[in-house]
Amino acid sequence: MASITLENVGKVYPGGTRAIGDVNIDIADGEFIVLVGPSGCGKSTLLRMVAGLESITDGTVRIADRVVNEIEPADRDIAMVFQNYALYPHMSVRQNLEYGLKNRGTKRDEIDRRVAEAAGILQLEPYLDRKPRALSGGQRQRVAMGRAIVREPAAFLFDEPLSNLDAKLRVAMRLEIKELQKRLRTTSLYVTHDQLEAMTLADRLVVLNMGKVEQIGTPLEVYRRPASAFVAGFIGSPAMNLIPARAVPHLPGSAHAGLLGIRPEDMDITADGPIVLRINAVEELGAQRLVHGLVGGEAFTVTAPSDADLGEVLRLSVPTQALHRFDAESGKRLD
Amino acid sequence: MIENRPGLNLLAHLVLILGVAIVAMPVWIAFVASTHTATDFSSGTIPMWPGPHLIENYSRMLDSGLSTSGTPPVGMMMLNSLVMALMIAIGKIIISVLSAFAIVYFRFPLRNLAFWCIFITLMLPVEVRIVPTFQVVAGLGLLNSYAGLSIPLIASATATFLFRQVFLTIPDELTEAARIDGAGPMKFFRDILLPLSRTNIAALFVILFIYGWNQYLWPLLVTTDSSYYTIVAGIKRMADAVDGLPQWHLVMATAVMAMLPPVAVVIAMQKLFVKGLVETEK
Numbered sequence: 002m003a004s005i006t007l008e009n010v011g012k013v014y015p016g017g018t019r020a021i022g023d024v025n026i027d028i029a030d031g032e033f034i035v036l037v038g039p040s041g042c043g044k045s046t047l048l049r050m051v052a053g054l055e056s057i058t059d060g061t062v063r064i065a066d067r068v069v070n071e072i073e074p075a076d077r078d079i080a081m082v083f084q085n086y087a088l089y090p091h092m093s094v095r096q097n098l099e100y101g102l103k104n105r106g107t108k109r110d111e112i113d114r115r116v117a118e119a120a121g122i123l124q125l126e127p128y129l130d131r132k133p134r135a136l137s138g139g140q141r142q143r144v145a146m147g148r149a150i151v152r153e154p155a156a157f158l159f160d161e162p163l164s165n166l167d168a169k170l171r172v173a174m175r176l177e178i179k180e181l182q183k184r185l186r187t188t189s190l191y192v193t194h195d196q197l198e199a200m201t202l203a204d205r206l207v208v209l210n211m212g213k214v215e216q217i218g219t220p221l222e223v224y225r226r227p228a229s230a231f232v233a234g235f236i237g238s239p240a241m242n243l244i245p246a247r248a249v250p251h252l253p254g255s256a257h258a259g260l261l262g263i264r265p266e267d268m269d270i271t272a273d274g275p276i277v278l279r280i281n282a283v284e285e286l287g288a289q290r291l292v293h294g295l296v297g298g299e300a301f302t303v304t305a306p307s308d309a310d311l312g313e314v315l316r317l318s319v320p321t322q323a324l325h326r327f328d329a330e331s332g333k334r335l336d
Numbered sequence: 337m338i339e340n341r342p343g344l345n346l347l348a349h350l351v352l353i354l355g356v357a358i359v360a361m362p363v364w365i366a367f368v369a370s371t372h373t374a375t376d377f378s379s380g381t382i383p384m385w386p387g388p389h390l391i392e393n394y395s396r397m398l399d400s401g402l403s404t405s406g407t408p409p410v411g412m413m414m415l416n417s418l419v420m421a422l423m424i425a426i427g428k429i430i431i432s433v434l435s436a437f438a439i440v441y442f443r444f445p446l447r448n449l450a451f452w453c454i455f456i457t458l459m460l461p462v463e464v465r466i467v468p469t470f471q472v473v474a475g476l477g478l479l480n481s482y483a484g485l486s487i488p489l490i491a492s493a494t495a496t497f498l499f500r501q502v503f504l505t506i507p508d509e510l511t512e513a514a515r516i517d518g519a520g521p522m523k524f525f526r527d528i529l530l531p532l533s534r535t536n537i538a539a540l541f542v543i544l545f546i547y548g549w550n551q552y553l554w555p556l557l558v559t560t561d562s563s564y565y566t567i568v569a570g571i572k573r574m575a576d577a578v579d580g581l582p583q584w585h586l587v588m589a590t591a592v593m594a595m596l597p598p599v600a601v602v603i604a605m606q607k608l609f610v611k612g613l614v615e616t617e618k
Contacts, residue, residue, distance in 0.1 A: 053516075075517070075518035080516065081512070081513070083509045083512070085507065085509055087513040088513075089510065091528075091532055100514075100519075104519050105518050148513075
């Protein structure tokens with residue numbers, strides 16, 4: 002149980018490339034923070050800097066109010082779950098769980114107690130004597146989490162732990178991780194490129210782009226009031242429409258903004274709506290359809306009732322509160 | 337390629353049988369020769385089937401050896417060969433696995449230079465550096481000793497490279513997981529790297545044991561005391577008959593016995609050997 006503080010954290014590689022620039026995040030005790038961003042945005046690097054697997058070139062990282070910049074990963078009191086699980090292939094599940102504890106000189110009966118407890122929580126009891134290769138992907142993932150749990154660390158670090166699983170299992174494990182974290186109340190830092198995973202898991206989201214923090218907030222805050230055009234386009238599925246304001250001069254507020262953002266689900270089809278959309282592609286979702294077209298030369302998507310069809314022309318109106326206005330140059334939110 | 341043509345199958349088998357025959361024939365002749373008397377073999381016609389003197393020839397070599405050529409009993413030479421081959425194989429494995437560990441996992445100054453130095457030794461096998469090596473070994477007073485027989489042959493670039501490749505296939509995450517789990521470098525080496533390279537070590541052991549066992553030139557040079565003769569060098573000494581015909585039947589009996597330990601090692605470690613050479617997934 003501990004807080005984690007990142008203060009002006011940055012990373013410059015020896016070649017001079019800047020991977021992370023000036024990141025400030027305060028993570029409260031027991032909070033579940035998700036770092037999300039497109040690939041190459043530096044989210045994994047940032048996590049690995051907290052873990053101690055990458056050096057920190059600027060700023061300070063504190064775990065439980067202790068500066069850990071120069072402290073070995075093993076002594077930072079953290080546990081990490083890797084994308085490819087990183088289980089020791091020659092050890093049984095039990096040995097995998099015990100290894101970190103043994104290295105720390107934990108007493109035998111304490112090790113047994115913790116392993117039994119973790120195996121119980123993760124339903125791993127039947128597999129304790131198996132080798133990792135004899136387990137399915139989901140079970141391996143559980144073992145990897147078990148290895149973190151038995152350590153009873155100050156914080157869990159997850160590095161895209163679900164990306165090697167198939168879609169159905171991913172959703173199930175996502176729920177499990179969430180419940181587990183709620184139960185153990187261990188501070189967690191979780192990296193993913195999947196915005197849906199980020200939304201469902203996070204107490205607070207940190208959206209990263211090109212090594213910089215774009216926005217920090219609860220999933221709803223980030224969804225409702227994206228701080229920049231990048232966040233607006235990244236969070237939410239289907240993605241928010243971003244069009245130049247001059248393309249729709251009749252919309253309120255468009256005069257002062259460079260970019261307008263409208264979520265596909267926030268529009269109404271009305272007879273005299275200011276936006277005109279000719280449908281040139283349709284995606285069937287069952288209950289409704291996603292229809293695509295061009296507005297002001299930019300791709301534009303709307304959720305429409307299931308009778309909207311190819312070639313049809315829709316007129317759309319937008320409630321004022323559903324309009325997001327961004328600066329054309331910086332991409333920053335204007336209100 | 338999968339083709340089902342009987343003619344092609346027949347041809348393939350003929351080629352294989354011919355190949356086997358070419359390899360096996362000398363071994364068979366050696367065995368046949370070791371079961372006859374000296375005169376049978378040097379009479380001009382070589383017998384093709386085993387004679388009645390098998391036990392006599394073999395027990396003579398095991399008991400007393402060929403005293404005229406100054407070689408000790410075969411058992412003694414076999415023991416010397418075994419000690420030498422084991423020292424070379426185990427020594428090579430220990431040294432190369434440690435140097436590969438250093439090269440792959442540590443960032444130290446002049447690491448590249450060290451790597452290239454090891455690489456360059458590939459160009460310097462024993463035969464090339466035999467005179468200076470002999471001088472060094474003689475200077476250290478290691479002639480006629482097990483250390484002198486094995487130490488100059490222990491350094492191995494090939495094995496170092498093999499382990500380097502093995503270590504490079506081990507995912508980085510495993511190293512990082514071990515770091516977070518609090519395993520220091522040597523603990524990581526012992527608990528993770530060694531068990532994961534187990535099959536490769538076994539495969540290398542087979543190859544190196546046979547390499548060590550078959551050493552000929554170096555043992556011939558550094559042993560003058562007959563109690564340190566190795567079996568392969570010993571056979572050569574037996575065949576050097578100065579004042580008479582070589583005792584071929586006894587030489588062949590020795591040769592057949594010299595073949596047995598490598599064969600035993602290969603058979604015993606066959607499974608691990610194949611696994612170590614083909615297995616890539618870690």
